[in-house]
Amino acid sequence: MRKFARYPIVINYNLHTQLRTRSEEVRLHEARRYQEERQLSIQTNTTSDSKIENNLWKKEIDQYETTIYQCLQKIESNPVGRMVLGLLNKQTTVWIIPKSDNDLKKCNCAQTGPLNYDIQKDGSYARGAGSGDTVIQFRAELGNDTLFHELVHAYRYSYKKFQPMTISVHTERLSGSQSTEEFLAHQMETIYLSQGHRSLTMDYTWAWVSGKKDNIRFSAG
Numbered sequence: 395m396r397k398f399a400r401y402p403i404v405i406n407y408n409l410h411t412q413l414r415t416r417s418e419e420v421r422l423h424e425a426r427r428y429q430e431e432r433q434l435s436i437q438t439n440t441t442s443d444s445k446i447e448n449n450l451w452k453k454e455i456d457q458y459e460t461t462i463y464q465c466l467q468k469i470e471s472n473p474v475g476r477m478v479l480g481l482l483n484k485q486t487t488v489w490i491i492p493k494s495d496n497d498l499k500k501c502n503c504a505q506t507g508p509l510n511y512d513i514q515k516d517g518s519y520a521r522g523a524g525s526g527d528t529v530i531q532f533r534a535e536l537g538n539d540t541l542f543h544e545l546v547h548a549y550r551y552s553y554k555k556f557q558p559m560t561i562s563v564h565t566e567r568l569s570g571s572q573s574t575e576e577f578l579a580h581q582m583e584t585i586y587l588s589q590g591h592r593s594l595t596m597d598y599t600w601a602w603v604s605g606k607k608d609n610i611r612f613s614a615g
């Protein structure tokens with residue numbers, strides 16, 4: 395477990411703890427024991443793998459946490475990145491945890507949600523509503539621009555401002571309903587890339603940048 399500089403961010407390698415508790419979370423969910431399910435999820439996301447098997451996973455832990463630390467340093471070296479890092483509510487904590495290979499296969503993306511998420515009345519698995527501390531599921535290969543994007547979401551959650559509204563988007567490549575929170579995060583990501591003199595993945599009207607196929611990646615959840 396590693397704190398990032400002076401920011402309210404903790405990098406926590408907990409992959410094996412996640413894999414081990416997942417079936418129990420599903421079991422609690424199916425039994426409609428939602429409070430206990432959330433409690434277990436909070437515990438999993440804030441517990442390091444160093445706590446299991448006599449620190450057997452030490453090498454993986456060091457590797458992940460060092461790489462993510464460097465990724466955050468890269469974000470901090472960008473003025474727009476530094477601004478968003480500085481805006482995170484210091485009364486809260488942003489947890490950055492790894493995403494399993496299986497989860498990555500399902501969606502090659504990062505994901506941000508509140509740690510103490512609101513339990514859905516309809517019994518669904520959705521965990522995106524809530525505020526305060528956040529959890530970002532992230533792998534370094536997704537890139538620092540993606541982590542920056544997730545930090546924008548985390549900032550919104552940290553001040554209880556994450557309130558997605560559905561909007562209709564029609565561009566050459568994209569048509570359908572989107573969330574205003576995604577719009578904001580994508581615009582910020584575009585400014586971040588621009589500030590770093592890097593090519594954009596999307597323009598300022600939410601259209602993919604043409605002719606840059608290799609850079610196109612709808613990278614965030």
Ligand SMILES: [Zn+2]
Pocket residue numbers: 543544547575576579614615
């Ligand atoms: Zn997003």
